[in-house]
Amino acid sequence: MSTLFTSLALFSILLPVFGRVRSRRLGKPSGWTSHRIWAPMGVSCVLASLVHLGWTSGGWPVATVAGGLQTVALLIALAWLGLRRRDRMEAAGSILLSLVAVLIAVSMLEPPSYADPGVESLYVALHLALIFLGMVGYAVSFALSALFLLQRHRLKKKLLDGIQDLPSLETLDQLNIRTQAFGFVALTAGIAMGVVLAFEGDLAETLTGPTVWGTAAVWIWYAVGLQTRLIGGWRGRSAAVFGVVGFGALGITIGLTVALSGGWHAA
Amino acid sequence: MPPDQRLIAVGISHHTASVEQRETLSISPDAVPVLLKRLREDGISNEALLLSTCNRTELYTVPGALGTVDKLARWLMETGGVTERSISELVYRKWDEAALHHIFRVASSLDSLVLGEPQIVGQLKTAFRVAQDCNSAGPVLHRVMDQAMNVSKRVRTETEISREATSVGRAGVELARQVLGHLKGRSALLVGAGDHGKVVLRSLQDFGLTEIVVANRTFGNAAALASDFNGSAIPLQEVDRFLGRVDVVIASTNAGKVLLNREDVASSLSARRGRSLVMIDLSVPRNIDPSVNDLSGVYRFDIDDLAKLAGRGKQARQNAAAIAEEIVEEETSRHWRRLMGEQVNQQIGGIVQAAESVRLSELSRARTVLGELTEPQQDAVDAMTKAIVKKILHQPLSMARGYAEDGDVQKAIELFNAFNKGDASDD
Numbered sequence: 001m002s003t004l005f006t007s008l009a010l011f012s013i014l015l016p017v018f019g020r021v022r023s024r025r026l027g028k029p030s031g032w033t034s035h036r037i038w039a040p041m042g043v044s045c046v047l048a049s050l051v052h053l054g055w056t057s058g059g060w061p062v063a064t065v066a067g068g069l070q071t072v073a074l075l076i077a078l079a080w081l082g083l084r085r086r087d088r089m090e091a092a093g094s095i096l097l098s099l100v101a102v103l104i105a106v107s108m109l110e111p112p113s114y115a116d117p118g119v120e121s122l123y124v125a126l127h128l129a130l131i132f133l134g135m136v137g138y139a140v141s142f143a144l145s146a147l148f149l150l151q152r153h154r155l156k157k158k159l160l161d162g163i164q165d166l167p168s169l170e171t172l173d174q175l176n177i178r179t180q181a182f183g184f185v186a187l188t189a190g191i192a193m194g195v196v197l198a199f200e201g202d203l204a205e206t207l208t209g210p211t212v213w214g215t216a217a218v219w220i221w222y223a224v225g226l227q228t229r230l231i232g233g234w235r236g237r238s239a240a241v242f243g244v245v246g247f248g249a250l251g252i253t254i255g256l257t258v259a260l261s262g263g264w265h266a267a
Numbered sequence: 268m269p270p271d272q273r274l275i276a277v278g279i280s281h282h283t284a285s286v287e288q289r290e291t292l293s294i295s296p297d298a299v300p301v302l303l304k305r306l307r308e309d310g311i312s313n314e315a316l317l318l319s320t321c322n323r324t325e326l327y328t329v330p331g332a333l334g335t336v337d338k339l340a341r342w343l344m345e346t347g348g349v350t351e352r353s354i355s356e357l358v359y360r361k362w363d364e365a366a367l368h369h370i371f372r373v374a375s376s377l378d379s380l381v382l383g384e385p386q387i388v389g390q391l392k393t394a395f396r397v398a399q400d401c402n403s404a405g406p407v408l409h410r411v412m413d414q415a416m417n418v419s420k421r422v423r424t425e426t427e428i429s430r431e432a433t434s435v436g437r438a439g440v441e442l443a444r445q446v447l448g449h450l451k452g453r454s455a456l457l458v459g460a461g462d463h464g465k466v467v468l469r470s471l472q473d474f475g476l477t478e479i480v481v482a483n484r485t486f487g488n489a490a491a492l493a494s495d496f497n498g499s500a501i502p503l504q505e506v507d508r509f510l511g512r513v514d515v516v517i518a519s520t521n522a523g524k525v526l527l528n529r530e531d532v533a534s535s536l537s538a539r540r541g542r543s544l545v546m547i548d549l550s551v552p553r554n555i556d557p558s559v560n561d562l563s564g565v566y567r568f569d570i571d572d573l574a575k576l577a578g579r580g581k582q583a584r585q586n587a588a589a590i591a592e593e594i595v596e597e598e599t600s601r602h603w604r605r606l607m608g609e610q611v612n613q614q615i616g617g618i619v620q621a622a623e624s625v626r627l628s629e630l631s632r633a634r635t636v637l638g639e640l641t642e643p644q645q646d647a648v649d650a651m652t653k654a655i656v657k658k659i660l661h662q663p664l665s666m667a668r669g670y671a672e673d674g675d676v677q678k679a680i681e682l683f684n685a686f687n688k689g690d691a692s693d694d
Contacts, residue, residue, distance in 0.1 A: 151445070161579065163445050168446060168447065169447075169448075170543065171448045235542070236541060237563060
């Protein structure tokens with residue numbers, strides 16, 4: 001049942017992405033392939049899959065890798081639905097919805113697992129949710145950073161056709177820094193909560209896994225990025241490069257977690 | 268009113284005249300009400316509208332008893348103080364259906380310098396409002412302008428003519444906004460006093476630019492220009508000092524050399540703390556070193572970039588213009604028939620009224636001979652005379668309506684004239 005929901009979600013997310021590529025090539029509106037129709041359906045299907053996952057795993061769906069990935073996918077899709085209310089953010093949708101599709105596809109590859117007894121706790125679920133919210137912030141920051149670099153390239157190289165399809169550099173930069181700050185605050189809170197839970201639950205050994213090291217590296221990276229922004233006045237291209245590289249590091253962390261672990265902290 | 272000149276359009280535009288020639292016939296907004304009033308008082312126009320923009324000066328009018336196409340064209344020339352024959356030949360003269368067609372083309376932006384540009388609609392509306400305020404816009408111009416706006420709307424809705432249409436000034440705004448986002452609270456430095464620079468600066472100001480600094484080789488000119496923009500003036504030597512402060516730099520001089528080099532701009536970057544700087548170089552030869560574009564956070568554009576942006580989608584707009592022309596043709600033919608049909612109906616109303624007054628006067632004359640009649644007798648005579656008038660008028664009026672419906676208004680008018688002559692000869 002979960003596979004059916006995720007398949008439907010994948011279809012609903014990918015169709016508008018392909019529709020947009022096709023419409024741009026033909027110079028016609030997206031029509032029935034518009035994300036306006038399909039994105040809400042994709043969100044509903046992921047939600048249904050998560051409910052089903054929670055039901056069958058007997059715990060919080062975020063506690064399993066598949067459930068966690070789908071939660072992140074769901075949150076990114078919701079973030080996109082919020083972001084697209086701004087002008088000229090359609091291109092950000094292509095990047096974010098592609099990410100959502102990748103996360104759903106990876107979650108489908110992950111064999112069904114059951115939640116550890118320890119992660120039935122609401123605090124653990126909250127710890128994971130905060131970490132995931134941080135990831136969502138960085139995912140949105142990545143999309144905005146990529147658009148910034150693309151728009152900057154067009155303006156510098158005088159490739160002026162289609163510049164109006166993307167938001168201004170200032171808008172992208174401002175939103176980028178806000179989403180990075182949001183991601184950083186959420187990630188910091190999630191890490192702090194995880195550390196407290198690990199010591200209180202006598203689970204200190206979980207603090208040495210690839211997930212923890214990867215997350216710490218990502219945290220340091222973004223901390224440096226925000227610090228240089230506030231103190232050194234780094235803006236524009238530097239902040240965008242930080243957003244892209246940081247999200248790359250985050251992707252590697254998630255990849256390692258999925259490849260090497262049977263769960264978020266299982267070695 | 269001459270029989271074949273019920274609506275007249277005379278004027279010059281970018282199609283027929285150069286900027287200098289257009290300048291001579293340009294009419295200031297303050298002068299328009301006075302001129303419209305004089306047109307009516309002199310009996311040249313019953314209704315009139317004056318449209319004066321940087322690309323055209325045109326008079327749309329319903330002529331009065333003394334108004335003819337040539338007289339109105341001469342009037343327009345005299346208004347601009349032009350006596351040169353060479354310029355007089357540039358004034359185009361259109362009347363009736365051709366005049367309506369021209370007005371529809373102008374409103375639809377098919378006659379504009381940049382095909383599909385939207386500003387002309389606002390300019391036409393403003394000109395009409397001024398005519399209304401001066402009581403110069405009567406029923407015909409009301410109807411014509413209403414129809415022109417509808418045709419313009421139809422053209423913009425049903426074709427792609429307005430897609431991406433923009434002026435050089437708007438292109439500058441667009442590029443600045445692509446980098447800086449909104450322009451509210453932003454500042455600009457204008458170096459020089461070139462026309463393009465002023466146009467771009469004015470457009471930026473329209474979009475919310477707050478602070479303006481003007482630098483010029485002659486400080487007095489800078490001060491005069493700065494006062495036009497509610498800005499401040501600085502000597503040309505102090506430009507470097509402002510590079511770290513402003514968000515947009517526009518260079519528009521005829522200095523013929525680079526005034527802002529890479530080192531000047533690079534040394535200002537630390538003061539900017541990462542804020543982007545848009546540099547628009549409108550001079551030929553260039554005043555801003557092209558290599559400043561390689562500096563982080565600096566975006567340099569020149570007149571070619573602006574022209575490229577302004578001309579974007581030109582082919583698509585030209586294709587759309589062909590469809591738009593068909594729409595305008597169709598609408599002109601339809602609306603001209605309707606307009607003339609209304610005039611024919613008005614004439615018919617006048618003839619029916621005249622016939623009724625003849626009937627009543629003849630009836631009263633006959634009553635003196637007939638003496639006292641009973642009420643049924645009076646009713647019978649009344650009904651009989653009404654029936655006679657109706658039957659006599661039926662055939663010619665049906666013919667006139669038929670001519671009007673077929674679009675042959677001239678025949679209908681000739682019929683009315685014959686009718687009026689007959690009426691007059693009876694007297």
